Amino acid sequence: GALYAERTCERYGIQKDGRLAGCLPSENCVSSSAIKSPAQFDAPWLFSPATRDADRAFEELVKAAQASPDLKIAETDPARRYLRATAPSQISNYKATDVDDVEVLISAEKGLVFHRSASRESVFFFPPQNIYSVPLGDNGSNRGRLEALRKALGWESTNPRPEDEADLPSSYQALKFG
Template identity: 40%
Template structure:
């Protein structure tokens, strides 16, 4: 008497295998999007009144994590035609907005020793003497005049107000610009820094591809929309800032 035949086991389902090129591309893309190592916080330093025009302001990220200054190590990628250097630096360093690096497209009220990267702070009193109103006007002007602008962080918990906004870069086209502002109600001034996260270097050039003054023209457009004034070092009575 023959035994009944057992039915064959069900076929195992296997996921389709990705082509090697596609898998490698996914790995590289994830690596490029990785935020990098944990940020380090810059300590607060004591300052004279002249240097204290911008006191340390905690930067409250939208996730709620405070930071005085956030900085990741710069990342560099290269191909046979150009090199891209990407740096992320926001927040206050020793009580003030950061200076511009020598090899980045940037404008800052802190870069007083670099004529090509320095721009004086703004005086908001032509519009109003009320700092709260000036702050609201600034945010509105940024969002209305800068295409793609987005508020990333804002701190109004201290006397001096801090704002971090991002916007699309001119160079590289898919890059991001960081714009930071500090409003000092005692001095009735607004300090700022506008910098591209990524700088592109064509071989064998040692300086980044220029954005043709995009940062300066964008800032001037915002100030013109607000109707605010612009100071100089002589107006401020400062040797350095």
Template identity: 25%
Template sequence: MVPFSLTAAHGSIHASTKQVGCQPLASKGLNHTEQQAGEFRSSRRLVLLLGIASASSLQRPASATPYKEAENIQYGLSNGNIRPCPGGYNPNCVSTASLNDLYSPVWRSSLTSIATSAQVLDSAVMQSSDKAQIVIKRSMPNAEYLEYEVPGLFGRDFMEFLIKADKGAGGAGEENSEGAIVLYRSIAGNVKYLYPFQTAISDFGAQRKRLEAIRQTLGWRKLGCDLKECFE
């Protein structure tokens, strides 16, 4: 639409300028100075119209809006660790790697074996939802990584777990006598925004509640907490 209007406007102005130039000066009573002023005004108007039309036809460059960022949520480990929550555009998340209100404490497994802890955790996740599906299961030296897809309020949610030996363990390769530690992240796979604002709609703490239910099923405690409430 814009190129058509631009051509029409350009042609109209060009024709108008041409007609003025073809009329005898005597018929308009113009002297040489007035003729130059008229041509200048016509040329200036043409430049302005061309500039406006050209600006309107330019496409706005893509920017990193929350909508775009929410479409590219990153999953998996980052340098061997659980990722923090991208709270800037997806607050429906909890992670042991976050440093704000989206943080959740590490769990301590009641089992010393990392592999056995992963198996027990897998059973608890599957029991938490009949539609839970495992996406990735990867064994690493002294660690197990599990990723699940579960139904969420806005579509799919993803839970990631990293079970590994505590750094306070004895020698290399030895299993911690106090039990393996469990790092995790639970995040909504889809983000809904309150139109026209760029404010994400809350899932009312669904991620934290789901994880807490799994932890209570396992009977594992929160790391760094020795009170009775740590098990409840």
């Protein structure tokens, strides 16, 4: 039988620098703060073209998260315009019983929406040697979940990528090294 190893990592919340966390190479994760890891980076969004009001945009975000069948809101901080929700993990060829953390932070000053979706549990085919070990892929579920939320809100990405535009699967994400 195959040998699997699991590693659990709970990293969420607004960091000391006021941003959301980036992604470790050993995480199934997508973040607008993962600027050092192109395969895990997703550009910040622009909130609602209909309004430039960050508080109203946050209200729209909460409603969209409540309407999403996969998301369960874990915490909201309207003063900081921060939302964290959880969603079921999807790890390829492995029955995951864990959750992913989905975070969104709206910056009124920058007019941008920062976001992150990360699996708490990473599964490795062999025991991981170090933090640079690459986990089994999530079949693009973290990226897809964020993309579905962005589209439901009608918000735009600041840097649409060709593979996002074509809606191609990003399951090869874990195999890319940047």
